[in-house]
Amino acid sequence: MDKLIEGCKKNDAQSQEKLYRQFYPAMFALCKCFFTDNHDIITAVNNGMLKVFKNIHQYAPAKGDFFNWAYTTVRNAALTLIRDKKNKLTFELTENAGDAVVNNPFKQLEWKDIYYYLDQLPANTRYVCSLYYLEGFSIKEITGLLEMKEGTVKWHLNECRTRLKVIFEQHNARNIG
Incomplete structure (x- = not known):
């Protein structure tokens, strides 16, 4: 992994492609939680991985695992895409003051x-x-x-x-x- 990261820091296209392909399944699964449309999922993954490559010099191994850093970067890119899409949509919602229940409806599911x-x-x-x-x-x-x-x-x-x-x-x- 260190060799791939060093290659990406040097803008080596082969290293970037290998890293992208290695992380793609996990990042796709992450973005699939936010979007149903494959175009939006892939856009979020690509935007996130582009940020990973552009900001790879900011990654500090002492602060944690590279995958976790990249995961957070891609998740933030997905959230940015959500905000951008939200600003384009108009919708009305009634607010409900009910408290959120902590029971996770997904805990028993695959x-x-x-x-x-x-x-x-x-x-x-x-x-x-x-x-x-x-x-x-x-x-x-x-x-x-x-x-x-x-x-x-x-x-x-x-x-x-x-x-x-x-x-x-x-x-x-x-x-x-």
Whole structure:
């Protein structure tokens, strides 16, 4: 890994390609939590990996594993894409002051199932749900990342739980019947 990183620091295209191919599956899986459209997923991965390559000199091994640094960089690129897309969309939401429940609806599921259920949610609800339940961000952190009001984040979490409950019940009914 150190040899690849050094090659990337020298802008060696082969090193960059090898690193990209090595990290692609994990970064794709990360971005799939936020987007259903493959174009958006790939855009987020590519934007993130471009930032990794541009800022690779800022990586400090003493601060942690390179993969974790790259993962955070790609996740931040996905969040930037979400904010950019959000600014282009207009939507109205009613705020709900209900408290977020800490029970994770995904804790017993496999990743393929999590992706299936996330795909059933509206985009903004999926973003909040992914950050809260899969990435472990607090409501306050999500408000800053997505530039949403706290009440709106709570509304999305409530909407996520409400919709997922219906989806889980429908899925279980089909499997029983």
